Amino acid sequence: MSGDLYRLARTVLHPGFEGTSAPDWLRRALGEGLGGVVLFARNAIGAGLIRELRAENPDVVIAIDEEGGTVTRLEAEDGSSFPGNRALGVVDDVRLTERVGRQIGRMLADLDITLDYAPSADVNADPANPVIGVRSFGPTAELVSRHTAAYVRGVQGAGVAACAKHFPGHGDTVTDSHLALPTVHASRELIQERDLPPFRAAIEAGVRSIMSGHLLVPALDPSLPATLSRTVMTELLRGELGFDGMLVTDAIEMRAVAAMFPPGEIAVRALDAGVDAICAGLIDEDGLRAIVEAIVAAVREGRLAEDRLAQAAARVRELSSWYAGQAELRAKVHGDVDDEVGLDAARRALTTTGTGRLERPPLVVEVNTRLNRAIDADTPTGVSAALTALLPGTARMRLEQDGELPPFDDRPVVLVVHDAARHPWVRETVARAQAARPDAIVVDTGVPAPAGSGTHVHTHGVSRVSAQAAAEWLVR
Template sequence: MSEGELGRMAMAVLQPGFEGTEPPAWLRRALADGLGGVILFARNVAGLEGTAALAAKLRRERPDVVVAVDEEGGSVTRLEAAGGSSWPGNMALGVAGDEELTRRVARQIGRMVAAAGVTLDYAPVVDVNADPRNPVIGVRSFGSDPEEVGRHGAAWIEGLQSAGVAACAKHFPGHGDTVTDSHLALPAVRASREVIERRDLPPFRAAIAAGVRAVMCGHLLVPAVDALPATLSRAVLTGLLREEMGFEGLVVTDAIEMRAVAALHPPGEIAVRALAAGADAICVGVSSARGESVYALRDAIIGAVREGRLAEERLAEAAGRVRDLAAWYDAQAEARKAVARDADEGLGLAAAMAALRATPAEPPEPLTRAPLVVHLAARPSQAVGRATPLTLGEALGELLPGTVTAQMHDDGRLPDLRDTGRPLVIAVHDAVRHAWMRRLLEEALRARPDAIVVETGVPGPPAGRVYLATHGASTASARAAARWLAGGV
């Protein structure tokens, strides 16, 4: 194979990010040189029309480019980052318990993603949330029961792909039983192979049976399968996912700049080892300003082939799977036209309402006066990124003008809560994970035992006069909670 042909194959397996809402010159050049894909982030989004225009410009340079995005709904959104997701996330859908509802929500997310010109949505998360302390999965999971996660994951995949956009089940072989964020360090799943088979793999099997077009591997250490991180493990990606589970679609890595793997090897070496293990596409969230880092990855892959460390046939197979995904997308043009006419008005709020759970179960006396809303929230993880969903205070302010809000982080102090003359609502997110949050909540409830507590993350023990769990922190969930509290149910 010539150097030029090898270079184009090496470029075909890369999916880099870039800055801005216009394709930079280096990206146009890279597409002409065979770049197979790109990933969009909030920094690239200028509304649906602007994003669609960007995707069209990318396809003018390379018609079969794979345009990918993280659009999970709930707390992880790129296309709606400016105002928060119109759709509840996975845990809310799991709690609602209606697979047809999940399918409908995913189809509408697919409608939005298709309108933006996206080929591949890095969703859904099908990790089983086995540890409520998990810092990066939590409400992104459909729940803690493998069968429920599998059923809702399959429904979500069917809904999204019915809109003519490829789905991607993540994070193989399962990121739910960890207490480490792989953006920051390498998590380890210490469970036995038997537990992994029974708990973590069933949702991926269900996703494969549902026809999912792609699977994203997690930067995870799973000693029961291999001593290498999953991203770099042939035993995980080829032995388990391909040979045992029969997956034939695209395997994509999580972003290789994440510290879980970036601390182990330089970027080019990670790309080479991941490809050799069985990955087909290398996700690179951050690229250098002039694209040198992308070409450095290409050169590392070419060098590994020339040195015999990466089989030419393996690289060709990976590039072929990227082309296959692009071909599948092209074949779905009629599905995308059909879904564009299929708006499901009010579905996001209705789905979020269906996920609300309160203790006691009966609604309290509706809030009729503008409350004080105290938000206790940790700073968002890198997975959430720049998303700025409507807060509960803002949502209540839409219904009860004059609502006052106070935002507290781990270094904050509560305002004086006594004799405010207002109802008090305390909003927490994942209090079960944060000792400082539980401490401030207890302090607030001592001062105001009449307070209403709203948990927007993974629920813990009920607290307050009323404890309302939304099972997610999207704009849809905030409006659902506000409506419930103001007597709109």
């Protein structure tokens, strides 16, 4: 048995942390061989922080969720410069998707970030899905497959590793895995036809990493979530689909798995199932030590084969080596700035009905629905700000569920909603507002409900550029 089990155990861990600088315990762990770090908006990500991390371990895999659209870590304060996957799927131009992926990859390359936990390769088969929605390219396997491959080519064409998620597919669920364990009620045949093709496409495009979904899929394994299932992770993903890159878990503090086992046990079971890297989105020194100890103990007790742990560590190092080998490519794309691609995509993604427009400052009523836990920050829809820039004097109010509509005066009214298709109370609120003001304009930034009477603008995503495109159309 190897005398360096602790180093192997550290290599497969990818923790997140609080604060805007690397804490002392994280620096020590990096010096002792910690294999990865995942960054969030709370870390105020910048080149200085990343230099701190690489000073302790130049080979560390630095990961981030930078999907564009709703999920952005680098632009959480003002909204993303890119409209997100559903908008790209609505446009359905794979060259545009590849351009967007390349620019996102270029942003990460300039910061020296190794791995982008993107794209979402989930087929959003259920419009009621509370966590995927506009993060998916769309509702069909063919559409999602071609855009997943294009996005992977774009990101990796900038010298940064992409990561297709959430295997074997989080699109046909009505439960957010951050909060509970979702179940995918689909036959094996349907999963093969609908959910797996985007992952096959990603693998064919050379994706360097795949993220597991914390999903119970009875047709594949009736007893264990996919992350902890050898049947799903090894037999299906490795064996049948032929993926040999780095397989990483979704964050193990998510209740889908955290309600079942403590973190160390989740890590051991995931590694045994075939996973290579354990993402722990928020952890402290004691928590990290406990996971390391659990992995080492499992090897010593014979519950986890040392060869399996060594294989996992080797795949983490292989991804780091691949990234190191892309240095010339990253230098080449550094000046390849395509400033207009995000706004171009957002403009092309707009779908509209009606002819309403704004000639004077409106009252914007944000009929808000709670954004999902994956977002990591209160990313703004931005429509109010975008309209204010074009029509100074625009007023804004936010309406929560059970809130009362304001008394309308003679100002134009704009209702900003998100995922109206999922929320009856939002549709009812819109109906009441339009009964009082038939000229009210509806802007939906999520998966829209069928457009009713009046003017409707669908951005198909939450981003700064999506808001700007909507505002431009309204003030045209």
